[in-house]
Amino acid sequence: MKLKIEMVSDKNDIIESKEVSINSKSWNKYMITFAPMQTCSKSSIRITMLTTGVLDIEHISLFPQETFNNRSNGLRKDLAMALKDLKPGVFRFPGGCIVEGTDLSTRYQWKNTIGPVENRPININRWNYTFSHKKFPDYYQSYGLGFYEYFVLSEDIGAEPLPVLNCGLSCQYENNDPNQNCPVDKLEPYIEDALDLIEFANGPITSTWGKIRADMGHPAPFNLKMIAIGNEQWGTLYTERLEPFVKAIRAKYPNIKIIGSSGPQAEGKDFDFLWPEMKRIGVDLVDEHYYRSPEWFLSNANRYDSYDRNGPKVFAGEYACHAPDKENSFLSALSEAAFMTGLERNADVVHLCTYAPLFAHKEAWQWRPDLIWFDNLSFVKTPNYYVQQLFGNNAGTHVLALTMNGKAVSGQQNLYATAASDAKDNTLIIKIANTGIDQKKVSFILDGLKAGVHAVILTHLNSSDLNAKNSFETPDLITPKVVHSEINDNKMDIALPPLSFTILRIAR
Numbered sequence: 001m002k003l004k005i006e007m008v009s010d011k012n013d014i015i016e017s018k019e020v021s022i023n024s025k026s027w028n029k030y031m032i033t034f035a036p037m038q039t040c041s042k043s044s045i046r047i048t049m050l051t052t053g054v055l056d057i058e059h060i061s062l063f064p065q066e067t068f069n070n071r072s073n074g075l076r077k078d079l080a081m082a083l084k085d086l087k088p089g090v091f092r093f094p095g096g097c098i099v100e101g102t103d104l105s106t107r108y109q110w111k112n113t114i115g116p117v118e119n120r121p122i123n124i125n126r127w128n129y130t131f132s133h134k135k136f137p138d139y140y141q142s143y144g145l146g147f148y149e150y151f152v153l154s155e156d157i158g159a160e161p162l163p164v165l166n167c168g169l170s171c172q173y174e175n176n177d178p179n180q181n182c183p184v185d186k187l188e189p190y191i192e193d194a195l196d197l198i199e200f201a202n203g204p205i206t207s208t209w210g211k212i213r214a215d216m217g218h219p220a221p222f223n224l225k226m227i228a229i230g231n232e233q234w235g236t237l238y239t240e241r242l243e244p245f246v247k248a249i250r251a252k253y254p255n256i257k258i259i260g261s262s263g264p265q266a267e268g269k270d271f272d273f274l275w276p277e278m279k280r281i282g283v284d285l286v287d288e289h290y291y292r293s294p295e296w297f298l299s300n301a302n303r304y305d306s307y308d309r310n311g312p313k314v315f316a317g318e319y320a321c322h323a324p325d326k327e328n329s330f331l332s333a334l335s336e337a338a339f340m341t342g343l344e345r346n347a348d349v350v351h352l353c354t355y356a357p358l359f360a361h362k363e364a365w366q367w368r369p370d371l372i373w374f375d376n377l378s379f380v381k382t383p384n385y386y387v388q389q390l391f392g393n394n395a396g397t398h399v400l401a402l403t404m405n406g407k408a409v410s411g412q413q414n415l416y417a418t419a420a421s422d423a424k425d426n427t428l429i430i431k432i433a434n435t436g437i438d439q440k441k442v443s444f445i446l447d448g449l450k451a452g453v454h455a456v457i458l459t460h461l462n463s464s465d466l467n468a469k470n471s472f473e474t475p476d477l478i479t480p481k482v483v484h485s486e487i488n489d490n491k492m493d494i495a496l497p498p499l500s501f502t503i504l505r506i507a508r
């Protein structure tokens with residue numbers, strides 16, 4: 001039997017055509033290579049039978065020949081490179097609520113997402129029906145992007161992988177049916193999934209799951225160091241299920257760090273119940289989420305100054321500033337920058353943080369703001385992206401004290417600041433957000449800086465319009481600007497632009 005495979009433009013022009021001969025009655029994979037005659041933002045693929053008969057077709061996939069790092073079943077180069085350019089320390093996957101499912105049958109099961117892509121089952125998406133502007137229930141998961149690909153991506157972008165697994169609960173927001181929660185005495189398959197995942201990531205090729213990883217093309221371990229159990233669960237429903245997970249993982253893999261949850265809110269009765277429980281159960285980190293207003297982000301820049309230094313550490317697992325229109329405005333980005341100075345200042349408590357969500361397609365999104373917007377041909381880095389990138393590229397290795405009148409700079413005169421040193425290149429890094437509408441003249445005394453001339457690199461991200469945002473029409477409206485300067489000895493005066501986030505990198 002013969003098939004004709006055509007690529008068709010949005011104007012219904014055929015831009016490439018090939019024929020395929022089907023020469024077996026067994027399931028086989030057939031691959032062809034297209035070289036389209038033109039670039040289209042919305043093309044489609046058309047399959048026509050050239051001979052009569054009956055033909056079963058499963059798993060039709062169109063991929064660019066060149067993917068990020070030339071990975072088989074890999075990602076779009078430009079989008080994955082944008083992630084790598086953030087210099088992320090951690091990559092959390094597959095997300096949050098998606099691991100729960102609306103019911104247990106639709107929960108995310110990592111074992112369904114590995115092995116040959118054509119054998120991975122589809123699954124309905126937790127967000128399939130939640131948003132009113134989605135007119136059709138077309139939001140499904142193909143699992144073409146699965147846990148193996150997520151691990152490889154983490155490795156390729158230089159980030160520690162952080163998988164999130166279901167804890168035996170379906171989404172508590174969406175499902176009140178107790179039958180959709182796995183009984184505590186029947187959690188063994190769920191716990192076994194967690195143990196098997198660690199073996200898949202780290203086990204030798206002689207182990208059951210390590211061999212599967214090796215057969216997929218990665219004999220070396222992924223060096224998984226941490227795992228999150230549950231997402232935004234709360235109450236005793238969560239804690240009584242989390243506890244047996246922790247005991248089993250500790251017994252078999254004592255070096256794996258375990259992340260528990262503080263629930264869906266950043267304060268309140270569920271939050272207040274869960275934090276002491278996380279200490280009692282003995283997790284290593286507690287996942288806090290906050291999608292809040294600019295005012296909340298500014299007023300919480302000192303949130304972690306008074307946290308318990310002896311308890312579990314904090315993972316800010318999902319956060320983004322939601323301005324009134326919930327767009328990626330400069331207001332949201334500047335508020336996040338101010339808040340993140342508090343994360344860095346308290347790096348002894350806040351060990352990890354991940355912005356959420358990362359990606360949104362221009363014509364297929366349900367939620368905003370998002371870090372990177374894309375269509376089929378291009379993408380836009382938001383002001384929020386540049387804040388994350390400036391922090392990621394200027395993380396430093398040691399946090400230093402930075403004070404104004406003896407206090408941490410967390411809102412005085414609309415200024416928010418933190419400092420670090422970088423032992424790798426012997427530099428001093430100061431991050432400072434000016435959320436006021438006036439220019440600020442600031443004097444620094446840099447204790448410990450040697451006498452002489454020191455080179456300074458200043459990077460400003462600023463806008464006079466808090467509502468301004470980058471778009472597909474003006475993708476570079478708000479971008480960092482770099483200025484080279486120098487200072488003498490250990491004193492420095494700087495004029496901070498109004499509504500700005502500034503990085504100073506000083507050679508020591």
